[in-house]
Amino acid sequence: MKKVLVVYGTTEGHTRKVATFVAEHLRAQGAVVDLVDSATPAAAAVQPTYGAAVIAGSLHEHLHQRTLVHFVKENIAWLNALPTAVVSVGLSAAMPDAESQAQARNNLEYFLNETGLKPTLAKSVGGALLYTKYDWFKRTMMRMIARQMGKDVDDTRDHEYTDWDELRRFVDDFVRQARLSDGQQ
Numbered sequence: 001m002k003k004v005l006v007v008y009g010t011t012e013g014h015t016r017k018v019a020t021f022v023a024e025h026l027r028a029q030g031a032v033v034d035l036v037d038s039a040t041p042a043a044a045a046v047q048p049t050y051g052a053a054v055i056a057g058s059l060h061e062h063l064h065q066r067t068l069v070h071f072v073k074e075n076i077a078w079l080n081a082l083p084t085a086v087v088s089v090g091l092s093a094a095m096p097d098a099e100s101q102a103q104a105r106n107n108l109e110y111f112l113n114e115t116g117l118k119p120t121l122a123k124s125v126g127g128a129l130l131y132t133k134y135d136w137f138k139r140t141m142m143r144m145i146a147r148q149m150g151k152d153v154d155d156t157r158d159h160e161y162t163d164w165d166e167l168r169r170f171v172d173d174f175v176r177q178a179r180l181s182d183g184q185q
């Protein structure tokens, strides 16, 4: 099994949970996985010693975390020489209508154009409303947005819209397409 880098950007913490899920699912299949937060010094210390990489970030006002964009740009040459998968986390991906789905796709496309990354696979996945982690302003704003989107407005607790089974299948597809179980590195 190849050694896999899972690097993520998060603002409120949900994408850490998504990236940890991906890392654990890869480990369960025998991969050696390094899980790195793009906002920590560990990101600057990453060396190109991997056989594959998963890059996960979340959307805030249509953009992914600057630290993740920076990481991908800094490491683009070796990342593009590997099988890579991108996971873009957001609320629009959790909406069934065509407009929201197109929005999620466009935001992901923007990240790929901005960084120059050419992934083997890419997917938009539903995020979470983490009301208990927001300050008053963000909580009020997100409740209004949630009401418009028909999502949960009970701000006494958090709400998750990630389809974990779908994410597991996406990781399985990546394992197959990237031939992760072939070879050593």
Ligand SMILES: Cc1cc2nc3c(=O)[nH]c(=O)nc-3n(C[C@H](O)[C@H](O)[C@H](O)COP(=O)(O)O)c2cc1C
Pocket: 009, 010, 011, 012, 013, 014, 015, 016, 058, 059, 060, 061, 062, 063, 089, 090, 091, 092, 093, 104, 126, 127, 128, 129, 130, 138, 142
């Ligand atoms: C201030 C704010 C802005 C957001 N903007 C978007 C957006 O433009 N598109 C989208 O799909 N989701 C948007 N979301 C939803 C987040 O992507 C979602 O909550 C995600 O789970 C956050 O992941 P994180 O906890 O890893 O930061 C926004 C959330 C917040 C709090």
